[in-house]
Amino acid sequence: MSTLVLLLVTGLGLGALYFLVASGLSLIYGLMGVLNFAHGSFLTVGAFIGWEVSRRLSDGSWWALVAAMLVGALVGALAAAATEFFLIRRLYNRHIEQVLVTVGLALATVALFEGIWGTDPTYVTSPAWLAQTTEILGARIPNNRFLLIALAVLVLVTIVGFLRFTRYGLIIRAGVENRTMVTALGIDVRRAFTVVFAIGGAAAGLGGVLASIYYGYVSAHIGSSLLIFAFIVTVIGGLGSLGGAAIASVLVAVLQQFANFYLGGTGDLAVVLALAAVLLVRPRGLLGAKGSTA
Amino acid sequence: MTEHGMRGQGLSGQRRLIIKIAAGGALVALLALLPLLNISIPGVFPGPTYTPGTLQLLAYAMLIAALALSYHLLFGLAGMLSFGHALFFAAGAYGLGIVLRRFSPDWLSPGATFLVAVVITVVLGFVLAAVVGSLSLRVTGISFAMVTLAFAQAGSVVVRRNPEGLTGGEEGLSLDVTNVPSFFVGVLNTRNLYWLALGVLVVVYLVVLWVERSRAGHVVAATRENDLRVRVIGIRPYGVRLLVFSIAGALAALAGAAFLLLQSGVSPRVATPDFTLTLLVIVVLGGVGLRWGAVLGAVVYTLLDQRLTALAGSDLIAGLPDVLRIPLSQPLFLLGTLFILVVLFLPGGLAGLAKLGEHRTPRGPRRARTIAAEGTTR
Numbered sequence: 001m002s003t004l005v006l007l008l009v010t011g012l013g014l015g016a017l018y019f020l021v022a023s024g025l026s027l028i029y030g031l032m033g034v035l036n037f038a039h040g041s042f043l044t045v046g047a048f049i050g051w052e053v054s055r056r057l058s059d060g061s062w063w064a065l066v067a068a069m070l071v072g073a074l075v076g077a078l079a080a081a082a083t084e085f086f087l088i089r090r091l092y093n094r095h096i097e098q099v100l101v102t103v104g105l106a107l108a109t110v111a112l113f114e115g116i117w118g119t120d121p122t123y124v125t126s127p128a129w130l131a132q133t134t135e136i137l138g139a140r141i142p143n144n145r146f147l148l149i150a151l152a153v154l155v156l157v158t159i160v161g162f163l164r165f166t167r168y169g170l171i172i173r174a175g176v177e178n179r180t181m182v183t184a185l186g187i188d189v190r191r192a193f194t195v196v197f198a199i200g201g202a203a204a205g206l207g208g209v210l211a212s213i214y215y216g217y218v219s220a221h222i223g224s225s226l227l228i229f230a231f232i233v234t235v236i237g238g239l240g241s242l243g244g245a246a247i248a249s250v251l252v253a254v255l256q257q258f259a260n261f262y263l264g265g266t267g268d269l270a271v272v273l274a275l276a277a278v279l280l281v282r283p284r285g286l287l288g289a290k291g292s293t294a
Numbered sequence: 295m296t297e298h299g300m301r302g303q304g305l306s307g308q309r310r311l312i313i314k315i316a317a318g319g320a321l322v323a324l325l326a327l328l329p330l331l332n333i334s335i336p337g338v339f340p341g342p343t344y345t346p347g348t349l350q351l352l353a354y355a356m357l358i359a360a361l362a363l364s365y366h367l368l369f370g371l372a373g374m375l376s377f378g379h380a381l382f383f384a385a386g387a388y389g390l391g392i393v394l395r396r397f398s399p400d401w402l403s404p405g406a407t408f409l410v411a412v413v414i415t416v417v418l419g420f421v422l423a424a425v426v427g428s429l430s431l432r433v434t435g436i437s438f439a440m441v442t443l444a445f446a447q448a449g450s451v452v453v454r455r456n457p458e459g460l461t462g463g464e465e466g467l468s469l470d471v472t473n474v475p476s477f478f479v480g481v482l483n484t485r486n487l488y489w490l491a492l493g494v495l496v497v498v499y500l501v502v503l504w505v506e507r508s509r510a511g512h513v514v515a516a517t518r519e520n521d522l523r524v525r526v527i528g529i530r531p532y533g534v535r536l537l538v539f540s541i542a543g544a545l546a547a548l549a550g551a552a553f554l555l556l557q558s559g560v561s562p563r564v565a566t567p568d569f570t571l572t573l574l575v576i577v578v579l580g581g582v583g584l585r586w587g588a589v590l591g592a593v594v595y596t597l598l599d600q601r602l603t604a605l606a607g608s609d610l611i612a613g614l615p616d617v618l619r620i621p622l623s624q625p626l627f628l629l630g631t632l633f634i635l636v637v638l639f640l641p642g643g644l645a646g647l648a649k650l651g652e653h654r655t656p657r658g659p660r661r662a663r664t665i666a667a668e669g670t671t672r
Binding site: 029033035037087090091095096097099100101103104105106107108109110111112114115116224228231232234235239265268269271272275276279280283 | 375429430432433435436437439440441443444445447448451452455567568571574575578620621623624625626627628629630631633634637638641
C-alpha cells in the first residue's frame with residue numbers, strides 16, 4: 001500500500017513537470033501548427049538563470065526559491081517571445097521550415113549551454129523542507145512532489161482562466177478553432193501568437209526550476225530529455241488540447257513510475273508502447289479534435 | 295507528360311542523361327583512385343589523401359552521405375518528416391555487431407558467415423522499419439514526426455539499458471573480428487574500408503534512384519504533393535509510404551553495418567534522436583529534394599564538424615575572451631546557427647545556391663522544397 005501511494009504521488013509530481021512543458025507545446029501547436037523543438041531550451045535557460053539569480057540572493061531560503069521560479073518563468077517567456085518574434089514569424093505558414101528553425105535553435109542552444117555551464121550537472125540547493133519527507137498512509141513522500149503538483153495545478157487553473165475570461169484568451173481559443181475566420185474578422189492574430197509563445201515559455205521556464213528541484217541538478221540536457229516525454233504526452237492527449245495534455249501527463253508519468261518499479265525499470269518503453277496503443281485505437285489522441293491528425 | 299513533350303525533350307534529355315552518367319562515373323572513379331594519390335588540401339583534410347586519417351574521415355563522410363540519401367527517400371521524396379531515422383542506422387550497426395558475435399555456425403566458412411550476417415542485418419533493418427512504419431504511418435505530418443521521435447527514443451533507451459549484455463550499454467559495442475574478412479580489419483586496411491564505404495554509397499545511390507524512378511516512387515511523390523488527389527484516384531497512400539519507409543530503413547541499416555566495420559565498434563550516440571536531427575540538418579543544408587544535395591550536405595557537414603572541432607581545441611580560440619571563446623568552441627552551436635541561417639535565407643540549401651547562380655527556372659530545388667512543405671502540412 002505504501003509503495004503504491006509513493007509511486008502514485010511521485011508519478012503525479014513527474015506528471016506535473018510533463019504538463020508544464022506539454023501545456024505550452026500543445027497551445028502553440030493548437031494555434032499555430034508549430035511543433036516547437038526549442039521548447040526544451042526555454043526550460044533549460046529558465047532553470048539555469050533562475051538558479052543563478054537565486055544563488056546570488058541567498059542559498060536555500062524560500063524567498064530565493066520564489067525568486068528563482070519567477071525569474072525562470074520570466075526568462076522562459078522572454079526567450080519564447082523572442083523566438084517567435086525573430087524566427088517563427090518570418091516563416092509564417094511554412095510549418096516544415098518552422099519546425100526546422102526550432103530544431104536548429106535547439107541544437108545550437110544546447111551546445112551554447114554546455115559551453116557556458118559545462119557538461120557536468122550543476123547541483124542546486126533548495127529549502128530544507130523540500131528535501132524532507134512527509135508520511136502519508138505509511139508512504140514517505142519527498143515534499144518537493146507536493147510543491148510540483150500544487151504549482152502545476154496553479155498553472156493549469158491560470159491558463160484555463162486566462163483562456164476563458166480574458167479578451168486575448170477568447171482570441172486564442174477562436175484562433176485554435178478557426179484561424180482564418182478570426183483573421184477575416186479583422187483581429188491581428190499574430191499578437192496572440194507571441195502571447196501564446198510567451199505563456200508556453202513561462203510555463204516551461206517555471207518547469208525548468210521545478211525540474212531542477214525534482215532531479216536535484218540542472219544540466220544542459222534537462223530540457224531536451226523532458227521534451228521527448230512532453231511530445232509523447234501531447235500526442236496521447238490530443239494535439240492542441242490543454243485538458244488532454246493535463247490528463248495524459250498524469251497517465252504517462254504514473255504509468256512510467258509503476259513500470260519502472262514493478263517491471264524492472266522499463267518505464268520509458270512502457271510509455272512508448274502506450275503511445276503505440278493509443279495510435280492504434282485512437283490516432284487523434286484522447287481529447288484531440290476530429291480530423292486533427294495532420 | 296505528353297508524348298509530344300517527351301519527344302521534344304528527347305534528344306537533349308538523352309544527351310544530358312549521358313553526360314550525367316559519365317560525370318557520375320568519373321566522380322566515382324576519381325574517388326576510388328583517391329587512396330592511391332597524394333593530394334593535400336590543408337584546412338579541409340587532416341593530411342594527404344593516402345593517409346589512414348584522411349581516408350577514415352572521407353569514408354565516414356561517405357557513409358553519412360549514404361544515410362542522408364536514405365533519409366532523402368523519406369523527407370525529400372515522400373515528404374515524411376521522420377525524427378526516428380537514426381534508429382535504423384543504429385539497428386544496422388548494433389545488429390551486425392550482435393549477429394557477428396552470436397551467429398557463427400560450423401557449416402559455414404568465415405567469409406560466408408560474414409556475408410550472411412550482413413544480409414541478416416539489412417533484412418532486420420527492413421523488418422524493424424516495417425513494424426515502426428506500420429504504426430507511425432497511422433498519423434501524418436507533425437504527429438508522425440513526434441511518434442517516430444518516440445520510437446527512436448525507445449530504441450536509444452534499449453541500447454543504453456544493455457539487455458542481456460547485447461548492446462554493451464554506455465560503452466558501446468566493439469566489433470568481433472572472428473568472422474570478418476581480414477582485409478577489413480585494422481588501420482592499415484583503412485583503404486579497403488574506404489572502398490567499402492564508397493561501394494555502399496554507390497549502391498545506396500542506385501537503389502534510391504531506382505525507387506525514385508519506380509511506380510511506387512512516383513505514387514509516393516504524388517502523395518507528397520497532394521494526398522487527397524491520390525486517394526481520389528483510388529490509391530491508398532499507406533502501402534507505398536510504408537514500402538518507402540521500409541526501404542529507407544534497410545538502406546540506413548546497410549550504412550550502419552558499414553559504419554560498424556569502419557569504426558570497428560559503435561557507441562550509443564548513433565541511436566539518439568539528436569543523431570536524426572543531425573541528419574535532418576544535413577539534408578536541409580544540402581538541399582531538400584535533391585539526391586546529390588543530400589550527398590553534398592553530408593560531406594560538407596562532416597568536414598565542417600571535424601574542422602570546427604579541431605578549431606575549438608586550438609590555441610587561437612583558447613586565447614579569446616569568454617564572449618567569443620564559448621560560442622566558437624562549440625561546433626554544434628556554429629552548425630546549428632548556420633542551419634538556422636540556411637533555413638531562413640537559403641531555402642534551396644547548398645544545391646539551391648549552385649542552381650541560383652546557374653539560372654532561375656521553376657525547375658529544381660525551389661519547387662521541390664515548396665512541394666515538400668505543402669504536402670506534409672496538409
